[in-house]
Amino acid sequence: MEFRFDEALPVLQRTPAVLRALLLDLPRVWTEAREGDGSWSPFDVVGHLIHGERTNWMPRIEHLLRYGEQVAYPPFDREAMFAASAGRSLAELLDTFAGLRVDSLSRLNALGLTDADLEKRGCHPEFGLVTLGQQLSTWVVHDLGHVRQIVRVMARQYTDAVGPWRAYLSIVRSG
């Protein structure tokens, strides 16, 4: 399937509500659960999404439109949220993410992009040539991937508790 604005925007718009429905006021054994040392909790993931909203998605799209292939994107710190989220509640983080996502989509809309713009080219610091369509598609898949990560981390807390059903529940076994 190719990227289309009218199909992708409804996914991006929904992510804050999905995270709220899943996580708001949920017991901390779930929201602070991890899969092992160095892995991220649902709380950490929401912080990562906030940081992405601030420094990754719209900033990179605007960078690509401004500089094309001439100037590579600045690098993105995938773990900046560990400092930025410290001392904040999950409810605050969910609200912050929701507000930032509304702002991002409003900035995107203000650019008045059309399908013809999707072929515009930028430069990624690691893998070189990328298109605006690839960047926008990645935003959608990145959201979905982190929803997947959150439910997987939660499910794995019951890896032993499900007993013999483990064999049928791939979420507690595979990536």
Added chain:
Amino acid sequence: MEFRFDEALPVLQRTPAVLRALLLDLPRVWTEAREGDGSWSPFDVVGHLIHGERTNWMPRIEHLLRYGEQVAYPPFDREAMFAASAGRSLAELLDTFAGLRVDSLSRLNALGLTDADLEKRGCHPEFGLVTLGQQLSTWVVHDLGHVRQIVRVMARQYTDAVGPWRAYLSIVRSG
């Protein structure tokens, strides 16, 4: 982590709202997307959850409490939803699931179960001895697994569209 009612019920309660936040009024290219022949679309998954609510979760819990290890659970048809969902809208299915889940949790609550009941034993038609705690844990993990499946099916529609980012987005590569 061991099963606890006060931790598990908030997850089971949230699933209908999670599915609504994710899927209601989303373009059909997402809700009817599949990963390949014979795989399930998000629409199919919601139908499967409805069928599980009607014939699997509370019926099995009640069966276990009534018959213990003496009578195995009746088998569960994992694909009954293909007939039952035909001709219905996703909005209808989401409403049906939400109503059934409220009923299920109300029936569960009415049983007045305590932690001591979690060791009670039943008989699964395939793998024999199971406990009530394992059955209840499986209900939670099953919900989370199907949320994971839905976001994975959606993300994979953009497997090609993300271009070189594919290498960083495990959701479009792994199970």
